Amino acid sequence: MNGEVRTIYPLKILVTLCLVAWVAPTRAAxxxxxxxxxxxxxxxxxxxxxxxxxxxxxxxxxxxxxxxxxxxxxxxxxxxxxxxxxxxxxxxxxxxxxxxxxxxxxxxSAVGAIMVKNDSAIHGIADLKGRVLAVAGGPLDKSWLIVQAAATRQGVDLRHEATLEYGAPPLISQKLQQGEAEASLNFWNFCASLDTQGYRRIFDVRDAEAALGLNExxxxxxxxxxxxxxxxxxxxxxxxxxxxxxxxxxxxxxxxxxxxxxxxxxxxDDRTFKAYRDRTRExxxxxxxxxxxxxxxxxxxxxxxxxxxxxxxxxxxxxxxxxxxxxxxxx
The missing domain is CATH 3.40.190.10 (Periplasmic binding protein-like II)
Known part of the structure; x- marks a missing residue:
């Protein structure tokens, strides 16, 4: 009888431990x-x-x-x-x-660009003098400051020689498309979309970075x-x-x-989709x-x-x- 008790007792402990482990809560995320x-x-x-x-x-x-x-x-x-x-x-x-x-x-590291309509007479930074330039992100946006610095090295002071308008990225895109701005500097995904809709880049922010001495x-x-x-x-x-x-x-x-x-x-469309994909990867x-x-x-x-x-x-x-x-x- 005593031997039977000694055999069963450890099994009861094992079953109890298994039940405790099963009901024990896992650590919350x-x-x-x-x-x-x-x-x-x-x-x-x-x-x-x-x-x-x-x-x-x-x-x-x-x-x-x-x-x-x-x-x-x-x-x-x-x-x-x-x-x-x-x-x-x-x-x-x-x-x-x-x-x-x-x-x-x-x-x-994806960056945007200054965009204009395909038939625009604007072809470079110097052509923005006296034009309406819409800028996404506000006066202290990183892309805008990089473009300003690169433009200054070309002898162009965009803050004083262009008419500036600031706003959220969707608004800036609309301003260009509706003719309220002659050029726009926007975030890269909005530029990728404009690439497929009859607009072209006159100055990439990455070009501006290179002009300021950055190889990467x-x-x-x-x-x-x-x-x-x-x-x-x-x-x-x-x-x-x-x-x-x-x-x-x-x-x-x-x-x-x-x-x-x-x-x-x-x-x-497919072209915009692939542009989004490829530029994100880059x-x-x-x-x-x-x-x-x-x-x-x-x-x-x-x-x-x-x-x-x-x-x-x-x-x-x-x-x-x-x-x-x-x-x-x-x-």
């Missing part, structure tokens, strides 16, 4: 609040992350808030109502110069978050960046992935952070002269703490 510009391309990457369960696999629960403009996302970051947004590198650099503890990690394109937009958030949630940030890089790899390798993304892209950062930072430092010096204290704040040097380096990467 960590929430990241992400700000998303409704007309931006960040939505495409997030959709790849969602459909391939990359966030869930990383133990993350992404809560998405949509905003109508980049400025709304910046306000949400400053107020703490979101944790991450894709934001202009120059805005972050200026914010740090003024004391804000924000960090930047490259998202894309700099990622001018990136993921932005606060130092305090990193202090409390560094692992979550690193896991999100790793998931985003996996999504980028999928978009680089798979044409079928773009077929799944097409409903989000609002491409008017803009995916491939360089180490150290190389990005070195070129960004050189570019900032030039733009600080162009934009003055309104752009750079009290500093003419890029803050060395601006770029975030994930623990999961060696760069």
């Amino acid at each position: 960590e929430t990241l609040r992400i700000g998303l510009q409704s007309t931006g391309t960040f939505a495409w990457q997030l959709d790849v992350i969602r459909r391939h369960d990359l966030a869930a696999s990383a133990g993350l629960d992404l809560k998405i808030s949509e905003f109508a403009s980049p400025d709304a996302g910046k306000l949400a970051l400053n107020s703490g109502s979101i944790d991450i947004a894709v934001v202009d590198w120059l805005w972050v650099a200026r914010a740090r110069a003024l004391g804000a503890k924000l960090l930047f990690y490259p998202y894309s 394109p700099v990622a001018l937009i990136g993921y932005v978050f606060s130092e305090q958030f990193v202090a409390d949630h560094r692992s979550a940030i690193d896991r999100f960046i790793a998931a985003a890089q996996k999504a980028d790899d999928i978009m680089l390798r798979s044409d079928e992935e773009w077929d799944a993304l097409r409903p989000l892209m609002h491409a008017e 803009g995916i950062p491939q360089r180490p952070i150290a190389a990005e930072e070195a070129d960004a430092r050189a570019l900032f010096k030039v733009l600080a002269v162009t934009g003055g204290t309104e752009l750079a704040g009290p500093s003419k040097e890029l803050d060395p703490g601006l770029y975030y380096r994930p623990a999961l990467r060696g760069d």
Whole structure:
């Protein structure tokens, strides 16, 4: 009898432990609040992350808030109502110069261009004198400042020699198409769409970068978050960046992935769709952070002269703490 009890008792313990393990709750996914510009391309990457369960696999629960403009996302970051947004590198650099503890990690080097109608008499920067130029993103937009700096080297002061109008990217595109502006400087995806609708480029922002001495394109937009958030949630940030890089790899390798993304892209035709796809791929950062930072430092010096204290704040040097380096990467 005693031997029978000794045999059954360990089995009861084993069954109990199995039941406890079965009912024990798994650790909840960590929430990241992400700000998303409704007309931006960040939505495409997030959709790849969602459909391939990359966030869930990383133990993350992404809560998405949509905003109508980049400025709304910046306000949400400053107020703490979101944790991450894709934001202009120059805005972050200026914010740090003024004391804000924000960090930047490259998202894309894709840039726009100055566009005109195919039959326009405007063929170069000098032809913009006395013309109406519509600019997306406002007077401190990174592309606008880069174009200004390059134009200055050609002896053209666009701020004073052209009539300027500012607005959100969709409005700027409409102004050009409706004849309210003779030229427009817009974000790359709006330019890609105009390429297929009877418009042409007279000056690419990448050409402007080259004119300012950059051999490689700099990622001018990136993921932005606060130092305090990193202090409390560094692992979550690193896991999100790793998931985003996996999504980028999928978009680089798979044409079928773009077929799944097409409903989000609002491409008017196959030519526009392929332009969106190809330019997104070209803009995916491939360089180490150290190389990005070195070129960004050189570019900032030039733009600080162009934009003055309104752009750079009290500093003419890029803050060395601006770029975030994930623990999961060696760069």
